[in-house]
Amino acid sequence: MQDTHDAPFRIESRTQVLRNGMRIVAHEDRTAPLVAVHLMYRVGSRDERPGRTGLAHLLEHLMFEGSQHAPKGDFDDLLERVGGTNNGSTWLDRTNYYETVPSHAVELPLWLERDRMAFFLPTLNEETLEVQRGVVINERRQSFENRPYGMADERLHELLFPGGHPYSWPTIGYTRDLDAMTLEDARTFYSTYYTAGNAVLVFAGDIAAEDAFALAERYFGDLPSGPVLPDPARSDALPSVGVRETMEDAVSFPRTYRAWAVPGYGTRDWVALDVLAYLLADGESSRLQRALVREGQLAQDVDTYLYPTALCGIFGIVSTARSGVDVDTVDAAIRHVLDSVARGDVGEDEVLGAVRRVRRDHVGQLATVEERADALAYAATVLGDAEALNRVSALYDEITAEDVERVAAQYLDESRGVTLLVLPDEAEEVQDAA
């Protein structure tokens, strides 16, 4: 029997702040001759305004279209030549740009990022805006519109966050807003948020911290700090709605989506909810897998998720009905399982197994220097410092069965959440599984 577990997996790092406010984080790991360079700006789709949704993400695309000294094409070309990769992504609370290079080439991504932090606006033009507007509209089609159930998340968030909450619109943006976006919108957004004072730069891998700090000073130390930005509105009152809606889609099986607004990433209750998410649906012996899929034979699949978002967390449960099973039956079975947890029948062994599965995923997710750099940058951006990553990780060992029961009762109540049922449209209903 193996009833103990190892200490949490720690990611050690050091932080220095440049005079312009840019925070530099260094994590040394000499295993592979690689360095990940990760630049995260504290800006996401939450910082957009209605009518201009999708701007943060569209700007991220434009950032790859060249800067004054590295014209269009150079960014990818130069990095590929040294064996590096690069990408960027936009989410609710942050936008990131990252490169992984063999350690001899670490200065190249710094030079490129400096160029687009300091010399981007002169190259921004209508032509690149038009091309990237087309690419993003096609990304929206490919990732959402042309996918079964692809529009459910968008509707779920609209329902969960009424009244213009900054998490109510999709990061990809609405097509009508993407169509309306102007160069001036992109320029203003860039000038406001893409500044040294609003950025975190992480080095992870085959580089000494002192060398990382010196390089950061050399490439970013002279850049202006940028405007002082107010902290995002973080309200203690979580959105609480109690709504149920149905929508149709070109799918063969109905699916139920449930979501709740819960405490934000890094809080003790968020950690307890993360353990609950694993206990409910990660692994074949988890409660929802047994009740819905294995024993109940009501659903083909069931999954839970918890967003590590800043203003609040988002807890979700998604399940697809088996053929011939009414989706309301599936939904009622989910409610039944949640009630049983909230009533207090969770065992400490069940919690230990869930915590181990969280740790298994953490270890797997943090196996590359690229992913470690991302995690450190995210902690620094959303929680205020990179070391918070280890503090959050240590919190998992404190979670008890009682905590899990309490957060289920407190946050996953019927009256606080949203249920969205996606039903097959008429064209699909004639299909039969056999």
Added chain:
Amino acid sequence: MPPSPVFLPAPSIGAPPAPRVPRPERYTLSNGLRVVAARMGEIPQVVLRLAISAGSAAEPRDRPGTAALVGHLLTEGTELHTAQELNARVDYLGALLHANVGHDYAEAEAVLLHETLEEGIHLLAEIVTRPSFPDAEVERIRNESLDALVAREDEPGNVADDRVSLEVFGADHPYGRPYFGTAEGIAGVTRDELVEFHARHYRPAGAYLVAAGDFEPGALREMLEAAFAGWAGEGPAVEYPAEVGDTPEAAGRLVVFPWEAAAQSEIRIAGRGIDRRSPDWVRGAVANYILGGSTITGRLGANLREEKGWTYGANSAFSAGVARGGWTAHTAVDVEVTADAVEEMLREMRRMAEEPVDEAELRRARDAMVLSLPRAFETPGQVASRLGTLEAYGLPHDYWDRYPAAVQAVTAEDVRRIASERFHPDRVVRVVVGDGVA
């Protein structure tokens, strides 16, 4: 106002670090199971993959889905534990334990935290060597698999993928048929047939196990010997059709699959590929890298995405197999530009077949492939994959040591020849799943 930032000259880049390819231990257990073990001490995780020639290519022709069902049922009960007991134990350990079945191999994988290694290895051995195929679980998995087939067809990209495989290889080749089976096969296969398939094919001689991660090598070997001690025998060799020609029978054809109210058209252009053991494989990899190996800088992506804005991405790839695999270019575009997009793809393919690539473009591709090698060996999962490739396709043990030189030796003429053999519009099939495509 602070002074404006000044331009800094681009940095000069020094010599690249020498590649570090893992040097695994290789040995054979007393029952004939080949083991490749690469120790990596940095993260407390061990990945074990046990691969057996029991993919869909090995299943009876009239029972498509047998191999996938057997793989799925390994974790659904054994002679020692019910499915419930097994799942509870795996989840308590925080382990991942499952099987993936493809055309060539069935692969059972365990992802373990260092602290649970010994019990995890025993559980892996138990599911692979002693599954019990309980009636109730067989019926449940059968029904779930039938629903999954229906759900799969809801996605136009899946329909395009499945159709293009059929067009390239035909229904008589295992690669032309889905590795996950058909509704008829899954509905019709009996429990006895599943038991028989397992008993026949799941044997240690001819199989291989790759371990990568945080373990003590001597202890690992003892654990493996103990866990797999009761397993013996050799599975039958899988018969593949005799070498297929260079050109699919349907070459030059356009197959259109109408999809009402599609938001995009899914496009696949595909043909026959390259034998994984051939020296042409690496040449093909370089040629493909230039055409569509990289979303932004590859010629397909540069044209369709970066220049036209028609798509989120356009890529291409060769697929590896025990038998010769295929080559596929894929994208999803605006419905209105479907025909233009197909034409542009074919134009890029023809251009590669007819005009030599310039040295700068070739050098970038070769350098990118060689210098990015360290990223391919970073995690236990990646190391297990790279080492597994050598075992799966019978490549030499020093393959990865010699890979950089092999890539650097590829010439512009090699690229043109491969392109004319593999990418030329006369040698490929086009499949479009979309709306309003004439």
